[in-house]
Amino acid sequence: MAPMTDSSTASSPAAQSAAQPPVALTIAGSEATGGAGAQADLKTFQELGVFGSLALTCIVSFDPAAEWGHRLFPVPQDVLREQLEAITAAHALDAVKIGMLGSPETIATTAEVLAGLQPRHLVLDPVLICKGQEPGAALDTDEALKARILPLATFVTPNHFESLSLSGMDEISTVEHLEEAARRIHETSGAVVLAKGGVRLSGPEAVDVYYDGTTLEVLAEPKVGEVPVAGAGCTLAAAVAAELAKGAEPLEAARAAKAFVSAGIRQRLSSRAPFDSLWQGGAAAER
Ligand code: PXL
Numbered sequence: 001m002a003p004m005t006d007s008s009t010a011s012s013p014a015a016q017s018a019a020q021p022p023v024a025l026t027i028a029g030s031e032a033t034g035g036a037g038a039q040a041d042l043k044t045f046q047e048l049g050v051f052g053s054l055a056l057t058c059i060v061s062f063d064p065a066a067e068w069g070h071r072l073f074p075v076p077q078d079v080l081r082e083q084l085e086a087i088t089a090a091h092a093l094d095a096v097k098i099g100m101l102g103s104p105e106t107i108a109t110t111a112e113v114l115a116g117l118q119p120r121h122l123v124l125d126p127v128l129i130c131k132g133q134e135p136g137a138a139l140d141t142d143e144a145l146k147a148r149i150l151p152l153a154t155f156v157t158p159n160h161f162e163s164l165s166l167s168g169m170d171e172i173s174t175v176e177h178l179e180e181a182a183r184r185i186h187e188t189s190g191a192v193v194l195a196k197g198g199v200r201l202s203g204p205e206a207v208d209v210y211y212d213g214t215t216l217e218v219l220a221e222p223k224v225g226e227v228p229v230a231g232a233g234c235t236l237a238a239a240v241a242a243e244l245a246k247g248a249e250p251l252e253a254a255r256a257a258k259a260f261v262s263a264g265i266r267q268r269l270s271s272r273a274p275f276d277s278l279w280q281g282g283a284a285a286e287r
Pocket of ligand 1: 036038100234
Protein backbone atom coordinates (compact mmCIF):
# COMPACT_ATOMS: atom_id res chain seq x y z
CA MET A 1 0.00 0.00 0.00
CA ALA A 2 1.33 3.50 -0.83
CA PRO A 3 2.36 5.54 2.22
CA MET A 4 -0.02 8.35 3.17
CA THR A 5 1.47 11.72 2.36
CA ASP A 6 -1.40 14.02 3.32
CA SER A 7 -0.52 15.54 6.69
CA SER A 8 -4.12 16.63 7.38
CA THR A 9 -5.48 13.11 7.92
CA ALA A 10 -8.20 12.47 10.49
CA SER A 11 -5.65 11.18 12.99
CA SER A 12 -3.76 14.45 13.16
CA PRO A 13 -4.75 16.56 16.18
CA ALA A 14 -5.58 19.57 13.97
CA ALA A 15 -8.30 17.58 12.20
CA GLN A 16 -10.06 16.52 15.42
CA SER A 17 -12.87 18.57 16.84
CA ALA A 18 -12.46 19.47 20.50
CA ALA A 19 -15.46 17.45 21.69
CA GLN A 20 -15.00 13.73 21.28
CA PRO A 21 -18.14 11.57 21.36
CA PRO A 22 -18.60 9.02 24.12
CA VAL A 23 -17.75 5.48 23.03
CA ALA A 24 -19.98 2.45 23.56
CA LEU A 25 -19.49 -1.22 22.77
CA THR A 26 -22.19 -3.69 21.91
CA ILE A 27 -21.52 -7.39 22.24
CA ALA A 28 -24.29 -8.78 20.08
CA GLY A 29 -25.41 -10.91 17.17
CA SER A 30 -26.08 -9.80 13.62
CA GLU A 31 -29.70 -9.98 12.46
CA ALA A 32 -29.21 -9.81 8.73
CA THR A 33 -32.41 -7.99 7.75
CA GLY A 34 -31.28 -5.07 9.89
CA GLY A 35 -34.23 -4.93 12.27
CA ALA A 36 -32.67 -6.24 15.45
CA GLY A 37 -29.35 -7.18 17.02
CA ALA A 38 -26.07 -5.40 16.38
CA GLN A 39 -27.50 -3.44 13.45
CA ALA A 40 -30.16 -1.92 15.72
CA ASP A 41 -27.57 -1.19 18.41
CA LEU A 42 -25.12 0.63 16.13
CA LYS A 43 -27.87 2.67 14.49
CA THR A 44 -29.15 3.65 17.93
CA PHE A 45 -25.69 4.68 19.14
CA GLN A 46 -25.20 6.80 16.02
CA GLU A 47 -28.60 8.51 16.30
CA LEU A 48 -27.91 9.36 19.93
CA GLY A 49 -24.46 10.84 19.31
CA VAL A 50 -22.36 7.95 20.59
CA PHE A 51 -19.47 6.29 18.74
CA GLY A 52 -20.32 2.59 18.43
CA SER A 53 -18.05 -0.44 18.39
CA LEU A 54 -19.14 -4.05 17.99
CA ALA A 55 -17.98 -7.49 19.02
CA LEU A 56 -20.08 -9.89 16.95
CA THR A 57 -21.19 -13.08 18.72
CA CYS A 58 -23.25 -14.84 16.06
CA ILE A 59 -25.05 -14.33 12.77
CA VAL A 60 -28.80 -14.84 12.56
CA SER A 61 -30.39 -15.25 9.12
CA PHE A 62 -34.14 -15.71 9.24
CA ASP A 63 -35.41 -18.40 6.88
CA PRO A 64 -38.14 -16.99 4.63
CA ALA A 65 -38.93 -20.55 3.45
CA ALA A 66 -39.54 -21.81 6.98
CA GLU A 67 -41.81 -19.22 8.58
CA TRP A 68 -38.90 -16.85 9.15
CA GLY A 69 -37.39 -19.13 11.81
CA HIS A 70 -33.85 -18.56 13.05
CA ARG A 71 -30.75 -19.90 11.34
CA LEU A 72 -27.91 -19.22 13.74
CA PHE A 73 -24.21 -19.30 12.92
CA PRO A 74 -21.97 -18.84 15.97
CA VAL A 75 -18.78 -16.79 15.70
CA PRO A 76 -15.81 -18.91 16.88
CA GLN A 77 -14.62 -18.08 20.40
CA ASP A 78 -11.12 -17.01 19.33
CA VAL A 79 -12.66 -14.56 16.84
CA LEU A 80 -14.90 -13.08 19.54
CA ARG A 81 -11.90 -12.81 21.86
CA GLU A 82 -9.85 -11.05 19.16
CA GLN A 83 -12.61 -8.51 18.51
CA LEU A 84 -12.82 -7.72 22.22
CA GLU A 85 -9.02 -7.49 22.40
CA ALA A 86 -8.92 -4.94 19.57
CA ILE A 87 -11.82 -2.88 20.90
CA THR A 88 -10.57 -2.69 24.48
CA ALA A 89 -7.04 -1.88 23.30
CA ALA A 90 -8.37 0.99 21.17
CA HIS A 91 -11.06 2.53 23.35
CA ALA A 92 -11.82 3.57 26.89
CA LEU A 93 -15.46 2.48 26.90
CA ASP A 94 -18.14 4.71 28.41
CA ALA A 95 -20.75 1.94 28.31
CA VAL A 96 -21.14 -1.66 27.21
CA LYS A 97 -24.36 -3.23 25.99
CA ILE A 98 -24.91 -6.96 25.80
CA GLY A 99 -27.39 -8.43 23.37
CA MET A 100 -27.64 -11.95 22.02
CA LEU A 101 -24.80 -14.19 23.14
CA GLY A 102 -26.40 -17.37 21.88
CA SER A 103 -24.36 -20.14 23.55
CA PRO A 104 -22.81 -21.07 26.91
CA GLU A 105 -19.33 -20.84 25.30
CA THR A 106 -19.92 -17.27 24.14
CA ILE A 107 -21.27 -16.40 27.56
CA ALA A 108 -18.13 -17.80 29.21
CA THR A 109 -15.81 -15.84 26.89
CA THR A 110 -17.80 -12.63 27.37
CA ALA A 111 -17.95 -13.06 31.15
CA GLU A 112 -14.17 -13.53 31.36
CA VAL A 113 -13.43 -10.39 29.36
CA LEU A 114 -16.01 -8.29 31.23
CA ALA A 115 -14.76 -9.41 34.62
CA GLY A 116 -11.33 -8.01 33.66
CA LEU A 117 -12.80 -4.86 32.13
CA GLN A 118 -15.34 -3.96 34.84
CA PRO A 119 -17.15 -1.33 32.75
CA ARG A 120 -18.87 1.48 34.67
CA HIS A 121 -22.10 0.85 32.78
CA LEU A 122 -23.00 -2.65 31.64
CA VAL A 123 -26.49 -2.79 30.13
CA LEU A 124 -27.81 -6.31 29.68
CA ASP A 125 -30.67 -7.10 27.32
CA PRO A 126 -31.14 -10.64 28.62
CA VAL A 127 -32.03 -12.21 25.28
CA LEU A 128 -33.17 -15.64 26.51
CA ILE A 129 -34.96 -16.60 23.35
CA CYS A 130 -35.91 -14.45 20.40
CA LYS A 131 -39.00 -14.41 18.28
CA GLY A 132 -39.38 -17.69 16.41
CA GLN A 133 -37.19 -19.72 18.77
CA GLU A 134 -38.73 -22.51 20.79
CA PRO A 135 -38.86 -21.81 24.54
CA GLY A 136 -36.75 -24.49 26.19
CA ALA A 137 -34.52 -24.93 23.13
CA ALA A 138 -31.79 -22.94 24.77
CA LEU A 139 -32.11 -23.73 28.47
CA ASP A 140 -28.38 -24.15 29.06
CA THR A 141 -27.77 -20.75 27.45
CA ASP A 142 -30.42 -19.18 29.69
CA GLU A 143 -28.89 -20.72 32.81
CA ALA A 144 -25.39 -19.58 31.84
CA LEU A 145 -26.62 -16.04 31.18
CA LYS A 146 -28.24 -15.88 34.62
CA ALA A 147 -25.20 -17.34 36.37
CA ARG A 148 -22.35 -15.59 34.56
CA ILE A 149 -23.57 -12.32 32.99
CA LEU A 150 -26.49 -11.10 35.11
CA PRO A 151 -24.30 -10.60 38.22
CA LEU A 152 -22.01 -8.29 36.20
CA ALA A 153 -24.84 -6.12 34.83
CA THR A 154 -25.47 -2.61 36.19
CA PHE A 155 -28.71 -2.22 34.21
CA VAL A 156 -31.00 -4.95 32.87
CA THR A 157 -33.95 -4.68 30.44
CA PRO A 158 -36.00 -7.92 30.52
CA ASN A 159 -39.05 -8.33 28.29
CA HIS A 160 -42.23 -10.03 29.52
CA PHE A 161 -40.96 -13.57 29.00
CA GLU A 162 -37.54 -12.77 30.48
CA SER A 163 -39.15 -11.07 33.50
CA LEU A 164 -41.10 -14.26 34.22
CA SER A 165 -37.95 -16.32 33.94
CA LEU A 166 -35.69 -13.99 35.95
CA SER A 167 -38.25 -13.27 38.71
CA GLY A 168 -39.54 -16.84 39.05
CA MET A 169 -43.11 -15.53 38.92
CA ASP A 170 -45.88 -17.63 37.31
CA GLU A 171 -47.85 -14.76 35.90
CA ILE A 172 -47.28 -11.15 34.89
CA SER A 173 -50.55 -9.76 33.60
CA THR A 174 -50.91 -6.46 35.48
CA VAL A 175 -48.72 -3.45 36.15
CA GLU A 176 -48.56 -4.53 39.81
CA HIS A 177 -47.17 -7.91 38.73
CA LEU A 178 -44.57 -6.16 36.57
CA GLU A 179 -43.59 -3.96 39.53
CA GLU A 180 -43.14 -7.07 41.67
CA ALA A 181 -41.01 -8.67 38.94
CA ALA A 182 -38.81 -5.56 38.70
CA ARG A 183 -38.28 -5.58 42.48
CA ARG A 184 -37.41 -9.28 42.50
CA ILE A 185 -34.98 -8.98 39.60
CA HIS A 186 -33.29 -6.01 41.28
CA GLU A 187 -32.98 -7.97 44.51
CA THR A 188 -31.32 -10.95 42.85
CA SER A 189 -29.09 -9.03 40.42
CA GLY A 190 -28.38 -5.71 42.18
CA ALA A 191 -28.89 -4.05 38.79
CA VAL A 192 -31.20 -1.20 37.86
CA VAL A 193 -34.20 -2.85 36.18
CA LEU A 194 -36.36 -1.67 33.32
CA ALA A 195 -38.96 -4.45 32.97
CA LYS A 196 -40.87 -4.18 29.70
CA GLY A 197 -44.58 -4.90 29.54
CA GLY A 198 -44.76 -3.74 25.93
CA VAL A 199 -47.86 -5.05 24.19
CA ARG A 200 -48.08 -8.07 26.54
CA LEU A 201 -50.12 -6.29 29.22
CA SER A 202 -53.66 -5.42 28.20
CA GLY A 203 -54.78 -1.79 28.01
CA PRO A 204 -54.17 1.18 25.75
CA GLU A 205 -50.60 1.88 26.94
CA ALA A 206 -47.25 0.15 26.52
CA VAL A 207 -46.03 0.07 30.12
CA ASP A 208 -42.49 -0.50 31.39
CA VAL A 209 -41.44 -0.48 35.05
CA TYR A 210 -38.21 1.14 36.22
CA TYR A 211 -36.79 0.15 39.60
CA ASP A 212 -33.35 0.99 40.97
CA GLY A 213 -33.75 -0.14 44.59
CA THR A 214 -35.15 3.24 45.68
CA THR A 215 -37.19 4.76 42.90
CA LEU A 216 -39.98 2.88 41.18
CA GLU A 217 -41.45 4.57 38.12
CA VAL A 218 -44.03 3.34 35.65
CA LEU A 219 -43.17 4.55 32.13
CA ALA A 220 -46.16 4.53 29.79
CA GLU A 221 -46.68 5.52 26.16
CA PRO A 222 -49.75 4.90 23.96
CA LYS A 223 -49.54 1.50 22.26
CA VAL A 224 -49.01 1.46 18.51
CA GLY A 225 -50.94 -1.69 17.55
CA GLU A 226 -50.86 -4.93 19.50
CA VAL A 227 -48.07 -6.71 17.62
CA PRO A 228 -44.45 -6.54 18.81
CA VAL A 229 -42.08 -4.71 16.46
CA ALA A 230 -38.67 -6.27 15.69
CA GLY A 231 -35.75 -4.49 17.28
CA ALA A 232 -37.66 -2.73 20.04
CA GLY A 233 -35.86 -4.58 22.84
CA CYS A 234 -32.40 -4.21 21.29
CA THR A 235 -33.00 -0.53 20.61
CA LEU A 236 -34.27 0.19 24.13
CA ALA A 237 -31.20 -1.33 25.78
CA ALA A 238 -28.84 0.32 23.27
CA ALA A 239 -30.50 3.69 23.90
CA VAL A 240 -30.12 3.23 27.67
CA ALA A 241 -26.42 2.42 27.12
CA ALA A 242 -25.98 5.48 24.87
CA GLU A 243 -27.62 7.81 27.39
CA LEU A 244 -25.54 6.40 30.26
CA ALA A 245 -22.41 6.78 28.09
CA LYS A 246 -23.31 10.48 27.70
CA GLY A 247 -23.54 10.84 31.48
CA ALA A 248 -27.29 10.54 32.13
CA GLU A 249 -28.55 9.22 35.45
CA PRO A 250 -30.23 5.80 35.10
CA LEU A 251 -33.82 7.09 35.42
CA GLU A 252 -33.16 9.85 32.85
CA ALA A 253 -31.60 7.25 30.56
CA ALA A 254 -34.67 5.01 30.89
CA ARG A 255 -37.08 7.85 30.10
CA ALA A 256 -35.05 9.02 27.10
CA ALA A 257 -34.72 5.46 25.79
CA LYS A 258 -38.46 4.84 26.09
CA ALA A 259 -39.19 8.04 24.13
CA PHE A 260 -36.64 7.06 21.44
CA VAL A 261 -38.15 3.59 21.08
CA SER A 262 -41.73 4.89 20.98
CA ALA A 263 -40.83 7.25 18.11
CA GLY A 264 -39.03 4.41 16.32
CA ILE A 265 -42.14 2.21 16.66
CA ARG A 266 -44.44 4.97 15.39
CA GLN A 267 -42.16 5.41 12.35
CA ARG A 268 -41.55 1.65 11.87
CA LEU A 269 -40.54 0.04 8.60
CA SER A 270 -42.77 -2.56 6.97
CA SER A 271 -41.28 -5.08 4.58
CA ARG A 272 -42.09 -8.37 2.89
CA ALA A 273 -41.26 -10.12 6.19
CA PRO A 274 -44.26 -10.80 8.44
CA PHE A 275 -43.08 -8.30 11.04
CA ASP A 276 -42.34 -4.61 11.09
CA SER A 277 -38.97 -3.25 12.20
CA LEU A 278 -38.35 -0.30 14.48
CA TRP A 279 -36.78 2.67 12.65
CA GLN A 280 -34.03 4.28 14.68
CA GLY A 281 -34.39 7.44 12.57
CA GLY A 282 -37.94 7.86 13.91
CA ALA A 283 -37.09 10.25 16.72
CA ALA A 284 -35.14 12.55 14.39
CA ALA A 285 -37.96 12.39 11.81
CA GLU A 286 -40.47 13.56 14.42
CA ARG A 287 -38.35 16.49 15.61
O1 PXL B 1 -34.65 -9.28 19.35
C1 PXL B 1 -33.74 -10.14 19.88
C2 PXL B 1 -32.60 -10.44 18.96
C3 PXL B 1 -31.35 -10.03 19.32
N1 PXL B 1 -30.26 -10.28 18.57
C4 PXL B 1 -30.37 -10.95 17.40
C5 PXL B 1 -31.62 -11.40 16.96
C6 PXL B 1 -32.76 -11.14 17.76
C7 PXL B 1 -34.08 -11.59 17.32
O2 PXL B 1 -34.29 -12.00 16.23
O3 PXL B 1 -31.70 -12.06 15.81
C8 PXL B 1 -29.14 -11.21 16.60
